[in-house]
Ligand SMILES: Cc1ncc(C[n+]2csc(CCOP(=O)(O)OP(=O)(O)O)c2C)c(N)n1
């Protein structure tokens with residue numbers, strides 16, 4: 245990797261050693277990276293708790309076979325979605341991978357619509373046609389989860405193109421796992437985003453594994469944030485993905501740059517998934533229990549509590565747990581009671597309606 | 608009607624649609640300063656500027672995907688692939704994103720993109736640059752596939768494709784770009800996607816074809832058969848392969864009771880094999896002879912001029928097939 249990129253005077257995108265010091269090595273609870281009003285901290289905590297509790301129940305509903313197919317839990321990584329989405333405005337867009345329940349829940353899709361989608365019900369956010377991996381809500385700029393590793397990265401880049409073309413000031417946040425940075429379309433997209441000044445933030449949730457393949461067995465450059473500056477003049481930064489405030493601060497800066505200068509950023513958020521890759525993965529062959537415990541000790545919710553003991557009182561936490569348990573329980577009840585899509589729905593949403601279509605007789 | 612080349616007809620359609628809708632832009636390799644690898648975009652950069660006529664790096668999956676992304680938030684990109692041989696690199700974007708976004712979002716997104724460029728044999732371009740790959744796209748629900756055959760249908764279909772709310776794969780032919788012919792002067796006289804054209808009405812046998820095969824093979828064969836055998840062929844130009852105007856094809860077969868399908872591409876799992884199956888299923892009782900199919904030989908197209916010539920469908924192949932289904936000679 246070109247650590248010494250040729251840097252003509254105009255490029256502000258060269259790697260900055262000080263700003264990208266490794267945080268993954270520091271096991272201690274750090275000072276808060278940014279000071280926010282209490283209500284904002286509480287909301288962040290609440291969102292992380294909602295995701296955690298919602299997904300714990302997803303796992304249970306999966307065992308009961310109410311949810312089927314592929315189901316990828318986000319537990320452990322909550323700080324990444326919560327910290328980064330908090331840096332956005334309503335008009336902005338987000339793109340996710342199949343590991344998308346968390347982002348959906350905090351960006352305009354209710355627990356009810358999300359759970360109903362996982363149940364394959366007509367009341368789901370994608371009318372039951374997308375399922376766990378494809379949670380969409382156009383009106384909230386929720387551009388969906390994509391099942392192809394890296395496949396959505398050009399789409400996000402295209403939405404950045406639209407924002408640049410029409411000067412709308414919108415910013416696009418494109419999440420991906422760390423395995424996606426080895427895909428061709430990732431590199432194709434970053435090259436275009438830099439070439440054409442597209443306001444896209446590529447946020448890589450480096451949870452250290454792509455299924456069972458550790459990142460160091462897949463990427464020749466271990467410091468993923470180093471992969472973009474030399475090659476594409478896209479600023480690469482690393483943040484602590486177990487620290488919601490660090491994610492927030494890092495994303496906020498990137499959003500500002502995108503909005504004012506139209507420059508893309510690549511963020512590597514180092515985090516960890518506590519559960520298996522998907523519901524069918526017991527995660528026993530490629531990592532140790534000790535490793536999981538080490539990361540659980542850095543849990544983003546615990547950290548926030550420890551940083552602000554005065555804010556997160558026992559009473560507040562107790563009330564919040566109750567409120568969220570009810571929201572999740574209600575979402576399950578709602579999903580359970582909702583109907584499956586009508587069989588006529590099989591033929592809708594394939595094309596625009598035109599004479600002779602849709603219908604079983606269409607060729 | 609005004610006379611122009613196939614290339615000029617495409618250029619005119621592009622320019623008019625870009626004029627009509629500010630969200631239409633053209634992106635692809637060499638579309639701007641070079642004026643297009645096949646000069647389809649001649650003069651457009653000068654007229655519309657480099658935000659709307661965009662020279663892309665050689666990054667097919669990237670810029671096709673970018674176009675799909677822009678389309679599903681309301682833009683109308685026309686993405687030029689230098690040839691459809693290179694669109695293979697973007698197939699994931701087309702199949703997994705363009706064709707799926709409407710469905711997997713439960714109808715929340717439309718993808719009004721046009722992906723266009725030439726395909727088929729261009730003349731001694733060898734195997735990697737000569738392929739007819741329309742069946743790849745016809746197979747996929749959620750995208751539309753059209754293949755114009757004349758300057759007029761090129762003009763009218765491209766305008767329909769750009770205005771269509773679904774992804775449209777618009778496949779041209781290298782060998783047709785110089786073809787001249789009359790083109791409608793009415794800018795709103797669009798050719799509807801999903802409609803075939805009975806190019807040559809006839810009563811004895813139905814020939815179904817599309818794209819370059821119409822004028823290069825099917826129509827010359829029909830003329831030979833009329834003059835030498837007194838066989839009156841009805842030639843149908845499919846124009847839209849997905850959706851396919853099966854109705855027009857079936858009505859014709861019910862009238863003539865015989866059918867020959869002429870397709871530039873390979874025979875296995877092809878558009879022609881699908882059409883033959885549909886006719887077999889839906890008009891079996893009307894058939895007086897087995898359906899015949901004329902295809903490119905099932906080999907990578909060789910460079911050698913003589914081999915290329917015998918590998919591709921020729922009028923004589925069609926003449927013989929028609930004689931067989933008519934039990935003539
Ligand atoms: C193109 C493609 N290849 C393979 C897969 C199968 N697959 C699904 S997820 C995954 C691992 C991806 O890991 P990463 O990008 O790190 O995301 P994470 O699952 O860790 O969130 C693989 C190999 C796929 N969905 N798409």
Ligand SMILES: [Mg+2]
Pocket residue numbers: 421422423449450451452453454455
């Ligand atoms: Mg991973």
